[in-house]
Amino acid sequence: MLDETDLVRALQRHWDFSGKDEDVAHEIYHDDAVLEFPQSGERFEGVENFREWRRQYPATLKFHIRRITHRDDLVVVENLI
16 A cells, blocks of 8 residues: 555646546556446446546546545545546
């Protein structure tokens, strides 16, 4: 597990590049990561699948981190999008 400084740095890098450079933004994911959208029922298995979906997303997105909370192996990032 990353120490707190490295964790925050990695998450900040991820959100700084999300919507701009998906290769950089997806460095934090394991190859077998899963992305789920409970509200729509969408589910993407494997980082390659949701990286490609994000590359094709038609809208321009900007992210602002409001809060990062973590414990053990769980990290929650609250964003304004």
